[in-house]
Amino acid sequence: MLFHHHPSIGVIGLGYVGLPLAVELSFFFDVVGFDISSSRIQELKEGTDRTREVSPERLRKCNARFTQDSKDLSLQSLYIVTVPTPITPALEPDLSLLKLACQTLGPILRSGNIIIFESTVYPGVSQDLCGQWLEEKSGLKCGKDFFLGYSPERINPGDHQHNLSSVTKVIAGQNTEVTDIMKRLYGSINGNNIFVAKSIKVAEAAKVLENTQRDINIACMNEMSQICQAAGISVYDVLDAAETKWNFLPFRPGLVGGHCIGVDPYYLSFFAKQHKVSSNVILAGRQINEEMTHMMVKTVKHLPKGSRVAVLGLTFKEGVPDLRNSKAIQVVQELQSLYSLQVFDPYALPSEVEDILGIPLESCFQPPYDAILLLVPHSLYTEMLSSEVKSLLTENGYVFDIKGVWRPFAWEKIQYWTL
Incomplete structure (x- = not known):
């Protein structure tokens, strides 16, 4: 087996998980970061990360090389796959991006390569499915010619306290040699804060x-x-x-x-x-949890039709620009035909908001509003003073505050709702 004590690394997928990993590993290893999005590669080369997980300064200092060409991965000895694993409309696993990653890697695999998966899956996917997809495209045998590992990502988007350097990394290799290499690999960026799971299936299930x-x-x-x-x-x-x-x-x-x-x-x-x-x-x-979206819509529907409503927060959680599977977006979509909505979010990308909702992302308030709908408590909103909030509203206006962040305010002449 051609295991390398100091592997060269290819990171497949440069989103919330892959980019921080590629950046941190590049200070210790030779790293190539690969993504199928040409716009993503271009912005990274220009020193910009739209996810805000890596600062411009850290991105400029890192040694990773970013590419959209899979051929640039061919000389690496170890690959880490960090692509998304969403669900289908039928609420079943959608492994299409994971399969595509394996089909991309298959033709360039060489004897002795290691492939580590970080994508969230159910137990058995890495060995039973990914191993098979890699075999089909490479002509090599899993567990004999190339070897697998699994290390679940634990990045919490927008949380700069629990990051790669501070959280315990769970790892599992197909054999002890792979596990030892994973220990050195991940231990280099988190002070050897490593937990070795009993098997790849155990790590997947965890x-x-x-x-x-x-x-x-x-x-x-x-x-x-x-x-x-x-x-x-x-x-x-x-x-x-x-x-x-x-x-x-x-x-x-x-x-x-x-x-x-x-x-x-x-x-x-x-x-x-x-x-x-x-x-x-x-x-x-x-x-x-899915019913909460409908409950929120039902609550707001008590407003008279045509009311002017300021919607604060559209991303899936506070402090991040990610709109994927955002329940705030779903609430807005269900209210759009009933009310005159203006939407605000300091983190969301205007182009993405307009593509999804068909209305512009506003940057300046245009009061008075009949109601304010606070869906995502970004710090910009939680730090607002009572007088600032009230100045945006008509007399006897409504405030819908699902997270209860404005509960301490006195709400004379304002109709305030929270859970």
Whole structure:
């Protein structure tokens, strides 16, 4: 086996996961970053990262070479695949990008190469499917000519505290030699904060469990918020009291979107169904969280038709520009035909917003508004003063604040709603 103690690396996919990884590894190894998007490669070469995960300064200093040509990967000895794994309209795993990555790598694989997957999958995908796709395109044998590893990504978009250098990296190799190389590889960028899982399947399952557990806990809070609504009380007042207990888990209600928490549970439920195992709790959590979008729309629909509404926040969570699977976007789409909406978001890309919604992303308020709909609590909005918010509204205007960030304000002559 031609394992390298100091491998040259190809990172496949340069999004929220792949780019930070390629950048950090480039300070220790020879790194080529590959992406199928020519516009993405161009902006990275110009020192810009639209995801805001890597600062312009860090991007300029890194030693990674960025390319759209798979031939530029052919001399690397180790590959890390970080492509998205979304779901289909039927709520089943969509592995098409993962398969495409394997088909891209297959023709350039050489004996002794290692391929590490970071994409979220259900147990068995890396070896049973990816290994087969690589074999078909390379003519090589998995486990004999080339070798696999798995290390689930744990990047939390917009969170610069829990990043590659600070979080524990879970790894698993197809054999002990691969695992040892993965230890050195990932340990170089996080101070050797490594956990070796028992197998690749264990590491795959751990990743989907992490996000599924979070989804279920948020679903509990969302269901509780509906119970509190029926009781005429705020779930946030209830949480303030409950969180004084030492072992209470501090989950909060809200819209659950994005490409991880709102997606990964379906990978587990798909695997469970294939093996005739129940996933009732997982699917119940997903149903509850999906219903929150409709609950939000139903709440706002009490406004008179034609009302002018300022919508604050469109991305899937605060502090990021990512609009993928954003529940805020879905809320806006369901309200567009009823109201005159102006949409605001300091992180979203104007071109993406206009492509999705067909209306411009506004940068300046044009009061007065009949209502303000705060969907995503970016810091720009949470730091607003009471007087600033009220100055945007007509007398007896409405405020819909799903996260309850403006609860401390006095709302005389304003009709305020939160969970």
